Amino acid sequence: MKIKELHARFLKCSSASTDTRKITPNAMFFALKGENFNGNTYAEQAIKQGAKYVVIDEKEYMHSSKTILVSNVLETLQQLATFHREYLKTPIIALTGSNGKTTTKELINAVLSKKYKTSATKGNLNNHIGVPLTLLSMTKETELGIVEMGANHQKEIEFLSNIVKPDYGLITNYGKAHLEGFGGVEGIIKGKSELYTHLIEYDKLAFINGLDPIQIEKSKKAKTYKFGNTSDFDVEIHFIEAQPYVFINYQNQIIKSQLIGSYNFTNIAIAITIGAFFKVQLRDIKEGIESYVPSNNRSQVLIKASNKIILDAYNANPTSMKAALENFEKQSGDKIAILGDMFELGEDAPKEHQYIADLASKMPFNQIVLIGSNFYKIKAQSENTTKFESFEDFKANFLLSNIKNSTLLIKGSRGMALERIMDIL
Secondary structure, eight states: OOHHHHHHHHTTSSOEESOGGGOOTTOEEEOOBOSSOBGGGGHHHHHHTTOSEEEESOGGGOOSTTEEEOSOHHHHHHHHHHHHHHHHTOOEEEEEOSSOHHHHHHHHHHHHTTTSOEEEOOTTOOSTTHHHHHHHTOOTTOSEEEEEOOOSSTTHHHHHHHHHOOSEEEEOOOOSSSHHHHTSHHHHHHHHTHHHHHHHHTTOEEEEETTOHHHHHHTTTSEEEEEESSTTSSEEEEEEEESSEEEEEETTEEEEEEEESGGGHHHHHHHHHHHHHTTOOHHHHHHHHHHOOOOTTSSEEEEETTEEEEEEOSOOOHHHHHHHHHHHHTOOSEEEEEEEOOOSOGGGHHHHHHHHHHHHHTSOOSEEEEESHHHHTSOOOSTTEEEESSHHHHHHHOOGGGOOSEEEEEEOOGGGOGGGHHHHO
8 A cells, every 4th residue: 555545544543553552542553563572463453442444564464444454564654654744744843862852852842832733752752663653643733843853873863854854953962872872972973963964954954052062063064043151142041050940041031940950951941942943932931941840750859758859760871870960969968879770881881880980979978879780890989889789689678768858869771760769768
């Protein structure tokens, strides 16, 4: 079946789905395959659960006129998403970066939705499956689309950019994330900058942090709209403080965010810059930023009994871990840093974990707790450092009940699931 014909059928559906557990009535179900599953085997179940059509790539699972046979379901999903994006002609902002993508996306959406009907990536559905699903969630009513693109190796942002075909783009930052897949820091810079390459090729616009020399260098040939801390930039924004929440001065207005850590300044500044570009009124920009509350274990400030917890357990890499520790150092009172392993660092893992442990040992923390096989191998530099090889070992031997009247930082990679500490604190 040709993509144009498939798209005509898709327009009669309520949504696109790849999970029978989340099918809505009249959805189009795409029977994707993975290492341990074959979506084709769920085709009949999807129809029984209300799917209007199911897209499969194995002939033996043809059951009715609602079953559409293609050569490759994943490739068809991606092609359909691009066709739908071109059919809608909705202006799209694409973003990538090592840290802060999801928070920045949410902030941009909070600002732009004050003036426009927006459609943005749900959660962190930012890969070769999530990006197409994001595009297919857009409708004729969507005035601006916001698409988050993640990557853990080179050429992935190039691939996703060719699916999205963005009109605008931005890179939050370059950090030490997915070092293993990208082949080092230079590989990260090259891989993330594939977005700039796409924007330059199609004469589209890049939103730039004018204080980031790498962004300035990599976007030299692009049309740009920059923010910085002087009137020389398109948008002038000033950082005030992060004690613990980030306060910003924009057009002589103090914007009080609900985000902690100075590292969130650039995420907020990007959202303000994009709001200014799309002519969102100042009061709406301010309200959008100030009303945004982080969730999903991202820089959340929580109170448990007598303790304050900074829960930042959604993900971690050396860059974000360093920024979190530097922010935590500024907190008052007794401080306990509970840090979990950082994943996807490849051969750099021992060096990077040792660096973070050494950095933490030089800071005025009452206790440093390191969890995971990588941190377990480091050489502890201070007497107040305790190591546990696994979360189970930590849970069995660390007396959380003894912690009172303290501030805790909980940070680690997603696979460590350190938010579990909240259940036992």
